[in-house]
Amino acid sequence: MTRRTWKVVGGIAALSFSVLPGVPAGADGGPPDVAGADLVSLSDRGGELRFRFREDGRGDGVEPGALRFIATPEPGGVVPGDAAFGFLGAPGTPVWSLGRVSAGLPAIDTTGLSGRVTLELAGVDGPGSFAAYRLSAWGRPELLLDSDGPRSVVLPRGRLGGLVWMFGAPGDYRVTLRAAVGASRDEVTYRVTVPGRSVTAPPAASSAPNRPTAAIAGTATNGGAAGEVGNGRKVIADGHVDMGPQLDGGSLVIRLKDDTVTPPVWRELSDVVLKVGDKALIDVPDGDGYAFLGGAGDRVYLLPQSQQAGIVWPGWNTQHESMVAGTRGDVAWQLTGVAGPGAVKLFLSGSFGAPEVVFDSAKGLPQQLAVAPNTHAHGNWAFTKAGVYRLTVRMTATTTGGKSVSDTRTLTFAVGDSTETPAGESGETGDDGETGDGETGDGETGDGGTGDGETGDGGTGDGETGDGGTGTSGDLARTGVDVMTIGAGGVLLLAVGTAAVLGTRRRRSAPTHSS
Numbered sequence: 401m402t403r404r405t406w407k408v409v410g411g412i413a414a415l416s417f418s419v420l421p422g423v424p425a426g427a428d429g430g431p432p433d434v435a436g437a438d439l440v441s442l443s444d445r446g447g448e449l450r451f452r453f454r455e456d457g458r459g460d461g462v463e464p465g466a467l468r469f470i471a472t473p474e475p476g477g478v479v480p481g482d483a484a485f486g487f488l489g490a491p492g493t494p495v496w497s498l499g500r501v502s503a504g505l506p507a508i509d510t511t512g513l514s515g516r517v518t519l520e521l522a523g524v525d526g527p528g529s530f531a532a533y534r535l536s537a538w539g540r541p542e543l544l545l546d547s548d549g550p551r552s553v554v555l556p557r558g559r560l561g562g563l564v565w566m567f568g569a570p571g572d573y574r575v576t577l578r579a580a581v582g583a584s585r586d587e588v589t590y591r592v593t594v595p596g597r598s599v600t601a602p603p604a605a606s607s608a609p610n611r612p613t614a615a616i617a618g619t620a621t622n623g624g625a626a627g628e629v630g631n632g633r634k635v636i637a638d639g640h641v642d643m644g645p646q647l648d649g650g651s652l653v654i655r656l657k658d659d660t661v662t663p664p665v666w667r668e669l670s671d672v673v674l675k676v677g678d679k680a681l682i683d684v685p686d687g688d689g690y691a692f693l694g695g696a697g698d699r700v701y702l703l704p705q706s707q708q709a710g711i712v713w714p715g716w717n718t719q720h721e722s723m724v725a726g727t728r729g730d731v732a733w734q735l736t737g738v739a740g741p742g743a744v745k746l747f748l749s750g751s752f753g754a755p756e757v758v759f760d761s762a763k764g765l766p767q768q769l770a771v772a773p774n775t776h777a778h779g780n781w782a783f784t785k786a787g788v789y790r791l792t793v794r795m796t797a798t799t800t801g802g803k804s805v806s807d808t809r810t811l812t813f814a815v816g817d818s819t820e821t822p823a824g825e826s827g828e829t830g831d832d833g834e835t836g837d838g839e840t841g842d843g844e845t846g847d848g849g850t851g852d853g854e855t856g857d858g859g860t861g862d863g864e865t866g867d868g869g870t871g872t873s874g875d876l877a878r879t880g881v882d883v884m885t886i887g888a889g890g891v892l893l894l895a896v897g898t899a900a901v902l903g904t905r906r907r908r909s910a911p912t913h914s915s
Contacts, residue, residue, distance in 0.1 A: 432467045434499040434506040436707060439563060440464075440519070442579055442586075443512030449581055451588040454509070464588055471498045471567060471594040487531060487543050488566065495528075496594045498565040505535065505706060507561040513581055520552040521545040522587060523576040528568025528594075530575055535562040562706075570594045629655070629666050635814070635821045636660055637675035640707065642715045642776065643811060645731060645795045647722035652805040654795050657717070666720075669809040673822060674712050676701050676783065676815040689755055692762075693745060693782055701815050703781040705749055715778040718771050727797045730770040735759045736808070737766075737792035740815075742785030749780060766794070786816025 438454040441461055452461035481491045488495065499506055510517050524530045524547040532545040541564075544553045567573060571594055578587040639660035646653050646666070655666040680703060686696045693700055707713045718724075718731050738744050738761035746759040758779060759767050771777070783789060789812070796806035814821045 432469055434469065437506045438509040438559070439498075439506035439565070440577065441509040441512070442517055442581075444514060444581065444584065445512075447584060449513075449579055449584040449586040451577065451579065451586050464590055467591070469498055469590065469592045471496050471565075471592055473595045484541055487533075487541075487546060487549055489529075489568070496567045496570065498567070498592055505561060506563045507559050508555060508563055509559045510555055510557050511559055513557055515557060515581060517555050517557075518552055518580045519545070519555055520578040520580070521547065521575070522578040523589075524573065526567070526569075526573030526575075526592075527571035528573075530568070530573065531564075531566045533564050533566075534560060535564060565592070567592070567594050629668070631671075633671050633673075634658070634667065635673045635675050636712055637677060638710055638712055640713045640715070641672075641674070642717045643669070643793070644717040644720055645723055645797060645807065646720045647726045647799070647805075650799075650805075652795065652797055652807045654793065654807045654809040656811075669811055672812070674714060674811070674813045675821060676703060676712065676813055677710070678817045679710050692747075692755075692757055692760060694784060698784075701783040701786070705778050705780045713778065714781060715776065716771065717776040719774055719776055723797065724774055726799055727773070728800050729798050730772055732794075732796040733769045733771050734766045734794040734796075735761070735768075735791060736794050738789065739792075740783075740785075740789030740813075741787035742783060742789075744789055744791060745782040745784075746779050747782070755780070781813075783813065783815045786819050788819060788822055789813045789815060 432453065433455055438452070438461065441452040441454045443450055443452065451464055453464040453467060454461035477494070479485060479488045479491045479493050479495070508519075521530075521532075530545075530547040531543065531549075534542045534544060536542070543550065545551065565575075573590075573592045573594065575590045575592060576587065577590070579585065636658065641659060642657040643654065644657060646655055654669060656669055656672050658665050658667050658672075678701075680701045681699050682702045684690055684693045684696055684698045684700060690696075703711060703714060716733065723731070735746075740761075743762040744759070745757060745761070747755045747757045749755055758769050791811045791813070792808060793811055794806060794808040796804060798804055812822060
């Protein structure tokens, strides 16, 4: 039996996927992972309509009816008072989700079709209700299918990301979908096990202002692979990267894990510029919750919490093998300085839409995030103006021998299509040794010249949008666990990608419907 598990902390669960005995695994021989996958992929091969599941978003995929999917063992959250989520049931009631929403929600892919498709919920057999919906970039839901509501939807040709499958109670489900394009039809039954137990609501957490805590750790996957240390300058404009500490000769060193190459490599921060193009421009939404970004309708550059093709996807992790084996306790990550034309904001999209700010350069520095051991996480990075930004970051850890070690480095972003990437950075402070003196180093002396680095390797997808579709996502990097809770002002949040929502649903009996 193959099994992949993530730890539960503070009443919130990261996703656990398993492959049950006798049930085929995913396309790569491992368990089916829905994060960023094409959960529902439809293609027309020789006039024959077919359902497929594509774990890595590439290739022909596998027959979904041959797989067993395992949902979160704990409720994903509770229904908020927001009327937009009324289809999920009464506020305060728990539900269970298929997929680690913060790791990247799955998608419906219809790019292999010649036109629109009618997707029907032909039947649901299980102990609770079922709903499928999509989340917008700012976390607003679009209901697609509901065992207690609409049973069919017409979808355009394209790749529709942000898909959430929600279940009303623990148990085994058989979700039967039927698709039709003209006279061509296909039907498949997804088998989903929800191994959770009923929990009314997650407990609250608290911490001091500007000191939120990353509280969910996960077993190391590719987020912590040792890899080689890369050489030479590189500009990365697309694909997955993680900043994280390593122990190197007994000293702490902050490096950047580059997943845009195969195999991944760790790079010195001074060798990397993260390029943020105009594709990342987005309008600030209405609502007081986003006032820290500017006024409604203002344009900001946003690197979202969930991966999007054509945009670099920076995260952070404490999963390097040297850290897992050689340190104990949390890693303290400080933002100690920002040099740039505007403000930098790092925030998490919390449960049902409320953003939680981690770092805000418009306020006093330093600011600090405590990152739990063996954690991989992503957030939303916002830049208010185009230009070059240099973020001075400091990380501090405690070795298993009790020694406090730290390092201060500079992470560089070039924001805007017209912004030239700076040449080689100088002023890296190197290892600080034992902490206690409070020195952070300036790390800010890059010369601002033009760079010669190559662009990131991540593909941008084929861009087919068809009848209002969103286009394919390209080759998105597979990553490890990145669910985290933030304790600030007594609020416990679950990161959900750029979408600010974790759907929840009342526990009701779901009738089986067939036609």
